[in-house]
Amino acid sequence: MxxxxxxxxxxxxxxxxxxxxxxxxxxxxxxxxxxxxxxxxxxxxxxxxxxxxxxxxxxxxxxxxxxxxxxxxxxxxxxxxxxxxxxxxxxxxxxxxxxxxxxxxxxxxxxxxxxxxxxxxxxxxxxxxxxxxxxxxxxxxKNPYLYKEYIHPLVYPDLITNVVFVGAPSTGKTTIAQKLSLEYSTVWMPEYGREYWEEHQIERRLEPWQLTEIAEIHLTREQDKRMEANQYLFTDTNAITTYMFAMDYHGFAEARLVELAEAAQRRYDLVFLCADDILYDDTWDRSGDVNRHIFQQKIKSDLLKRNIPFITLQGSIDERIRTVKKVLHRFKKWTSFADGLLDI
The missing domain is CATH 3.40.50.620 (HUPs)
Structure with missing residues (x-):
């Protein structure tokens, strides 16, 4: 033998x-x-x-x-x-x-x-x-987005530039994400927390476990949207903001939500902080302009604490969109964004 x-x-x-x-x-x-x-x-x-x-x-x-x-x-x-x-x-x-x-x-x-x-x-x-x-x-x-049927589902998401807009309520995040998705012929990821809050809130509050659930489902939907995206995915809010709401409502966040917020520190290619210098839309589900300013400062402080690079969007919606487009024109995925500082 x-x-x-x-x-x-x-x-x-x-x-x-x-x-x-x-x-x-x-x-x-x-x-x-x-x-x-x-x-x-x-x-x-x-x-x-x-x-x-x-x-x-x-x-x-x-x-x-x-x-x-x-x-x-x-x-x-x-x-x-x-x-x-x-x-x-x-x-x-x-x-x-x-x-x-x-x-x-x-x-x-x-x-x-x-x-x-x-x-x-x-x-x-x-x-x-x-x-x-x-x-x-x-x-x-040359154009993987046009021929994504030839690309494995584990590969395609790594080709998408994931852009997230964060900030306090009524800072233009949703409008900007929607408009950019139309302009770039791609999809956007709506803030799931808003949908969930409207259905489940009691006296304008959610329980800690519900905020964790929001972050979990938002992430799942966001991952699905990346498979639909054409070069860019414009995301309205992320788990870090949900974590901030938990801290604001309850003074703590569940361990799983803390994990999701930490993972979000590495998930996005570009982070835009929508400033609160835009006209406040005082709807029934919001807590007033003073609270918006306070929450905005907390979000900014948290981004800095987490050492997350971000670009602040100010001015009108059109001015903010022009800023995003200018950044996208210069940005190249999988390269050092900081190298662009040498050209300033």
């Missing part, structure tokens, strides 16, 4: 946006191999999406599969088929493959020939003519 030789595949790429074509190769390899190694190139000149994020996509989607993700930090970025480029690429791949015993090299590209030769393994070409998924990766990368 002889021992079965373990079949180990290697597949590599930048996976700037992991799409159905990539997954078809991965799924094919998993059907044929005992184990699949996926080498992901850092490629900072090709994509701003961090290597750790692109690695996370594959690790989470294939969490129950025999896959090992190898992060290719500082890998060669030159492409082509000159002898020098092939030599540099082959040397790097051999170094990263190490002693993993690669038996098959998977690709949908002509470079499979020279890489498999360097690895001394089988060249396994998959759908090189793109018959299964005819759309080119370059087209998806």
């Amino acid at each position: 002889t021992n079965k030789v373990k079949k180990v595949g290697l597949y590599l790429g930048k996976f700037s946006i992991l799409h159905s074509g990539h997954q078809f190769v991965i799924d094919t390899a998993l059907k044929e191999m005992d184990k699949l190694i996926i080498l992901i190139y850092d490629a900072p000149s090709s994509t701003s999406i961090p290597l750790d994020i692109r690695s996370k996509w594959i690790e989470e989607i294939y969490a129950s599969s025999p896959i090992e993700v190898v992060k290719g930090w500082c890998g060669p970025e030159d492409t082509g088929y000159s002898d020098e480029v092939k030599r540099i690429q082959n040397e790097y791949i051999l170094k990263m493959a190490g002693d993993r015993g690669i038996t098959h090299f998977y690709s949908s590209e002509p470079y499979g020939e020279h890489v498999s030769e360097a690895l001394q393994c089988i060249n396994r070409i998959v759908d090189i003519e793109r018959k299964t998924f005819s759309i080119a990766a370059s087209i998806i990368q």
Whole structure:
């Protein structure tokens, strides 16, 4: 009786946006191999999406599969088929493959020939003519929002710029989010707390557990909206504001609401604080302009305490929207927003 030789595949790429074509190769390899190694190139000149994020996509989607993700930090970025480029690429791949015993090299590209030769393994070409998924990766990368049917639900939310508007009641958050969603042909996330409050409030108050429930359901709905969004999601309020209401009403917040507020510190790409210099809309469900000013100062103080960068919106609704559009024009997701300070 002889021992079965373990079949180990290697597949590599930048996976700037992991799409159905990539997954078809991965799924094919998993059907044929005992184990699949996926080498992901850092490629900072090709994509701003961090290597750790692109690695996370594959690790989470294939969490129950025999896959090992190898992060290719500082890998060669030159492409082509000159002898020098092939030599540099082959040397790097051999170094990263190490002693993993690669038996098959998977690709949908002509470079499979020279890489498999360097690895001394089988060249396994998959759908090189793109018959299964005819759309080119370059087209998806130019406008992933138009071709999101090719993008996994765990990947797509990371492509959306989530913009949140916070502030005291009657500072224009809802109007701004609505108008911007129309202007950018996308969706917006309404404040769930308002809907919940109108249905469940007693003497204009909610219980601590109800405020936690608001934050939970708001988050679920917000995650769903990210799948519908076109580049931007404009969000009206978040769990931090709900936490502030809990502190204002009761002097404490339930542990779960505290957790949700802390998680919200990292969820948004841009945070806009809507100032209270706008005309107060004194409806029956609000507590007056004086309380608005006090609550506004508490929100601002909490943002500063949490070390959350924010941009203050002042003036009329139109002036506020112009400010947001100016910021969005300069903002690029997955880059350091603070670098823009150097241009001031």
